[in-house]
Amino acid sequence: DAGITQSPRHKVTETGTPVTLRCHQTENHRYMYWYRQDPGHGLRLIHYSYGVKDTDKGEVSDGYSVSRSKTEDFLLTLESATSSQTSVYFCAISEHSGQGRDTEAFFGQGTRLTVV
Amino acid sequence: GENVEQHPSTLSVQEGDSAVIKCTYSDSASNYFPWYKQELGKGPQLIIDIRSNVGEKKDQRIAVTLNKTAKHFSLHITETQPEDSAVYFCAAKGNQFYFGTGTSLTVIP
Numbered sequence: 497d498a499g500i501t502q503s504p505r506h507k508v509t510e511t512g513t514p515v516t517l518r519c520h521q522t523e524n525h526r527y528m529y530w531y532r533q534d535p536g537h538g539l540r541l542i543h544y545s546y547g548v549k550d551t552d553k554g555e556v557s558d559g560y561s562v563s564r565s566k567t568e569d570f571l572l573t574l575e576s577a578t579s580s581q582t583s584v585y586f587c588a589i590s591e592h593s594g595q596g597r598d599t600e601a602f603f604g605q606g607t608r609l610t611v612v
Numbered sequence: 613g614e615n616v617e618q619h620p621s622t623l624s625v626q627e628g629d630s631a632v633i634k635c636t637y638s639d640s641a642s643n644y645f646p647w648y649k650q651e652l653g654k655g656p657q658l659i660i661d662i663r664s665n666v667g668e669k670k671d672q673r674i675a676v677t678l679n680k681t682a683k684h685f686s687l688h689i690t691e692t693q694p695e696d697s698a699v700y701f702c703a704a705k706g707n708q709f710y711f712g713t714g715t716s717l718t719v720i721p
Contacts, residue, residue, distance in 0.1 A: 529708075529709070531711075536621075536713060537713060538618070538701060538711045538712055538713035538714050539656070539701065539711040540711075541708060541709070541710075544708065554708070555613065586655055586656070588709075590709075600646050600658040600661060601646070601658075601703075601709050602658075603648075603655030603656045603657070604655050605654060605655050606653075606654075606655055
């Protein structure tokens with residue numbers, strides 16, 4: 497298994513509070529991604545990073561921010577959690593992103609976040 | 613951006629029968645198509661992938677086909693076993709990975 501660790505694995509938080517999820521990799525992969533998984537929607541990209549301090553938005557980025565100060569760590573922050581952000585969050589990593597050099601995305605075990 | 617559609621959303625088959633899951637994509641720039649299997653409480657794991665310069669790929673009981681012209685790709689599982697029961701996701705990658713909505717496969721012993 498790829499060396500990806502997500503923390504925490506489970507969290508319950510109150511509406512309006514800030515929450516930070518952490519993704520740590522030991523593979524030295526360039527790309528890191530945050531997805532959320534909801535029934536009927538599959539995996540939707542929140543934000544991704546293509547290098548230290550290089551990040552970009554995905555399709556469902558509103559209400560989320562990210563930071564990558566080191567190759568191995570990618571943080572996802574919910575500035576003010578809402579009930580609509582209750583979901584399972586997955587971090588993923590991949591090595592290449594170029595013509596003919598794409599490789600799979602490796603996923604972490606997920607973080608189940610409940611906003612009450 | 614890319615739009616990946618996946619069908620069916622649920623699929624039940626008898627053990628030993630074949631299962632087929634189909635996906636379509638919209639962006640002709642997508643050039644890499646992985647398939648993932650997700651078991652309960654775990655992250656998705658790659659089971660097979662195919663690149664745009666290949667029409668078919670097989671790995672034991674699993675095969676994937678790609679029709680670039682029609683923007684279709686499919687997963688075929690033969691001789692299904694109970695341990696194949698899981699949620700399967702297709703994905704298309706151009707600049708980023710875009711995932712289908714998943715197929716919950718149940719193999720009935």
